[in-house]
Amino acid sequence: MLFGNDPLTTWLPGARAKSTMVSREDALPGREHRLFPVPETHEVLGTPLEGPWPDGTEVLYVAMGCFWGVERIFWQLPGVVTTAAGYMGGFTPNPTYEESCTGRTGHAEAVLVAYDPTRITPEELLAAFWENHDPTQRNRQGNDIGTAYRSALYFTTPEQEAAIEDTRERFQGELSRKGFGEITTEIAPAEKAGPFWYAEDYHQQYLHKNPGGYCNHGPYGCSLPPRD
Helix, strand or coil, X not given: CCCCCCHHHHCCCCHHHHCCCXXXXXXXCCCCCXXXXXXXXXXXXXXXXXXXXXXXXXXXXXXXXXXXXXXXXXXXXXXXXXXXXXXXXXXXXXXXXXXXXXXXXCCEEEEEEEECCCCCCHHHHHHHHHHCCCCCCCCEECCEECHHHCEEEEECCHHHHHHHHHXXXXXXXXXXXXXXXXXXXXXXXXXXXXXXXXCCHHHCCHHHHCCCCCCCCCCCCCCCCCCC
């Protein structure tokens, strides 16, 4: 992976339109109820996908491009209670995958990460976030192009917010030191980003069910540096 934007969106058909954020007024209308079932249990961790989770469980929402590889990164971390693939940060209620892919829902492909804060810290989760995708590419990861593939963090606690600010500054320093670009990650409170809409059942733990499936995530040569 190369850190930084490139001109691919100038010639790939349809890419430019999908890379422009839709307005609330122009977004697809969606629906009142979900069109599909969601599994009750995480295929790998054996925990409830939609809760309830143990007392004290906290939730961070991350978007790093295609949610298949992202979800696998986080379910492998010790202290993570459950993960789920879904859609967040847009306007269309109860979207489908096909709708999200058009760019007309405004959602990013996102992963819910429920975790035990006594076993893993927000900083450890964020290290996995920064180090396993390119946060300098706006509305794109690899060959996946559009607002659905933007980099985003939606936090739910003051501790997460503080850790995001701190780790973003440190990671940007490392990127700058190596001559890479500026971080474009969207950062917002989860309550302002809107609901997390669970994705269809076949997306949940996709790379566990399809070990050879598509994934463009992994370490890319920049690590979160320690605090001074």
